[in-house]
Amino acid sequence: MPTKKPLIGAAIVGQSGGPSSVINASAYGVIKTALEDENITKVYGAEHGIVGVLEDRLMIMDEEDPAELERLLYTPSSALGSCRYKIADPSDNDKDYKRILEIFEKYNVRYFFYIGGNDSMDTCAKISRYMAKVGYECRVIGVPKTIDNDLIGTDHCPGFASAAKYIATSVMEVARDCRVYNKGMITIIECMGRHAGWLTAATVLPAAKGDGPDLIYLPEVDFDMADFLDDVIRVYEGQGQCLVAVSEGIHYSDGAFVSEAKTSSTDGFGHAQLGGLAHRLAGIVSAATGAKVRGIELSLLQRCAAHCASATDIEEAFQCGKVAVESALRGETGKMVGMVCKRDGGYSVSYELFDLRRVANAEKKIPLEWITSDNAYVTDAFIDYCTPLLEGQTALGYEDGLPRFARLKKVFAK
Incomplete structure (x- = not known):
């Protein structure tokens, strides 16, 4: 069971893998919730995901204009910067992990949130296990993101x-x-x-x-x-x-x-x-x-295509980030936030945690029974699954006739 004692320290949030229209909504869910909690002393954004941690390139989210942070809800791509960097298994090569631990200790990082897909969840799982092995208390939570929708456990993925x-x-x-x-x-x-x-x-x-x-x-x-x-x-x-x-x-x-x-x-x-x-x-x-x-x-x-984003997707992406922080504050670690949905009698969603060891490096595919027997179309079962997820329009603002996206100052920690 998660510990109830408060864990005081800083938090890092990073983004990894391919961007999406709502990955920044998840980042905002993490950042806003973390900034509002008294146990989290500082909130950092890792430039280009785990690479930013390794290179000590951490942006201070506390320094950002709250209004600009809120625009992350409607800003596409990865505002903090992304990467496709695969860290080795620590039993084969622990160089990266020693560096990550060094950075965590430097900034007293006790919370780490990583937003991404299958490979990103693998990164989360490895970091979580390593920190537990060396006895450094840091709560690690994965936040799902992939337009491919292939993460297992969760009903669907933000993006x-x-x-x-x-x-x-x-x-x-x-x-x-x-x-x-x-x-x-x-x-x-x-x-x-x-x-x-x-x-x-x-x-x-x-x-x-x-x-x-x-x-x-x-x-x-x-x-x-x-x-x-x-x-x-x-x-x-x-x-x-x-x-x-x-x-x-x-x-x-x-x-x-x-x-x-x-x-x-x-x-x-x-x-x-x-x-x-x-x-x-x-x-x-x-x-x-x-x-x-x-x-x-x-x-x-x-x-x-942020101009065509689903309001349902934006809200769920934000909630995944928010639940990640709330779960870590309760003592959870080594987990990924996921969605459990009901569609009978109307669409509803709840948020649960899934073990990263189950999620990492596994793929969820379309059930074969949702594909027609001639392999050239899909059945109504897919339509019933997907249709509710597209509901609602984005509240994206415009300036001079063009979308107004977030403009972060990106003040780096020293």
Whole structure:
């Protein structure tokens, strides 16, 4: 059971991995809650995540204008700076951990909050275990973030809903654009998702309104090029148009990615860099059909469209940060905040803690029963799951006709 005794000391919050439209809302949840608690003596933001800790680049959140901090709710990307840095297992190499401990002792850091996805939760778990091993009391809590929605435990992840809303909206708009001509056209839209197809599945949401894709392909099932071409040709010949949504990570039965952009290039965690799939498929379809074909890659637009953010997503992201601090103050450590949701009789959410050892380096994929038997669409079960998460509009303010994002002073500790 968590200890009840107060733990007096400073807090660090960091952001890691790919940004999202609401990762700063989670940071604000942590920062605001920590600043308001008398047991937390100072609140620092780590520049570029754990790299900022290692390099002693800590921003003093106490020095920021409260009004600017509040704008983090509606500011996209990672305001504190992100990284893709994988720390080794301490049993193999403890150099980074000794440095982290040195920084924690220098600033009397007793609370560490890390906002990110699978690999970030792995970082949290390793730091938590190391601090316990060396006897330094520091409460470590992970805050979920990933537009890929692939963290296990939590019903969904902050960032996913806003990205899904942008994708669904964009598909509605593209559907109107690609169907205006008297000559037929085939359009292929590529969405993010290396191993999990949650974002691509969100293209189904406008289908009931007549503006969704005709075909959807996800990485949860093997891709067959011959079946794909048969599907596209059947739809195109039947209605004179065809709109297709594909996940960047679709793969053949041998595990090879369909994207020709799979190279030896990887990110800091060893993941293959993907992209270019839509244009590759467009070329193949054009050669097979002779039709006009367009490939569209939504790319980074999916994760930074704050103007299209879900109010539900913003609120839940903030609450995850807030609950993280409240849990740490109660004595919890080595946990990740997650959401438990009910959808029968209306949508509701509660917040629970999940052991980081369970969460780290595991992936949650779309249930296979939510994918149609022909592997080319998703069922109503996904629609029922996803629709409530998109509710509500952002309260983002504007200045001179453009979004007004947070402008932090970034005063660094010495």
